[in-house]
Amino acid sequence: MKCSQASIGRVFILRLEHGDQLPDTIEAFALQHKIQSATVFFLGGAEKDSKVVVGPEEGGAEKIVATLTNLSGVSESVGVGTLFVNQEKIPKLHLHAAFGRGRDTVTGCTxxxxxxxxIGEVIILELINHSAERKIDPRTGFELLEV
Structure with a gap:
C-alpha cells in the first residue's frame, strides 16, 4: 500500500440534468473549475441503454478487455468515485455505481x-495538498492512481 495525506478544499453540489452523461459532465466541470482531485458521490436515475463496465473478460489475461453491459431500462442509481488528474493534467473520473430496476441490479464502472x-445529484469534495495523480500502467494500460 502507498498513501498520500490530503486536505478537503472546496465542496460543490451539482444537479445534473436529463441527458447529461457520466463521466463527461463531471470531468468537464472539474476542468472548468480547476479541480485536480476529489471524492465524488452520485445519486439519481440512469437512462436505458447506458453502458456499464461490469468486469474484465478474463482477469488473468495479458491484455485486459472490459466486459460491457447496457442497462435494460431506466434505473435507480447510487455511486462513489475519485477524480484525479492524469499525466496531461486532465481530470479523470473513476466512479462505480449500482443500478437497480425492479429486483435486478447491475454494478460497475461508468x-x-x-x-x-x-435526476442526477452529485457532491464533489475537492482534495488538496497531496501528491496523487493518475499515470498509465504499462502492464494493464489503465490510468492508475499513483501516490
Missing part, C-alpha cells in the same frame, strides 16, 4: 457512458 434520466 467510464463507458451513463446518461442521466431526469
Amino acid at each position: 467510464r463507458e457512458g451513463v446518461k442521466i434520466w431526469h
Whole structure:
C-alpha cells in the first residue's frame, strides 16, 4: 500500500440534468473549475441503454478487455468515485455505481457512458495538498492512481 495525506478544499453540489452523461459532465466541470482531485458521490436515475463496465473478460489475461453491459431500462442509481488528474493534467473520473430496476441490479464502472434520466445529484469534495495523480500502467494500460 502507498498513501498520500490530503486536505478537503472546496465542496460543490451539482444537479445534473436529463441527458447529461457520466463521466463527461463531471470531468468537464472539474476542468472548468480547476479541480485536480476529489471524492465524488452520485445519486439519481440512469437512462436505458447506458453502458456499464461490469468486469474484465478474463482477469488473468495479458491484455485486459472490459466486459460491457447496457442497462435494460431506466434505473435507480447510487455511486462513489475519485477524480484525479492524469499525466496531461486532465481530470479523470473513476466512479462505480449500482443500478437497480425492479429486483435486478447491475454494478460497475461508468467510464463507458451513463446518461442521466431526469435526476442526477452529485457532491464533489475537492482534495488538496497531496501528491496523487493518475499515470498509465504499462502492464494493464489503465490510468492508475499513483501516490
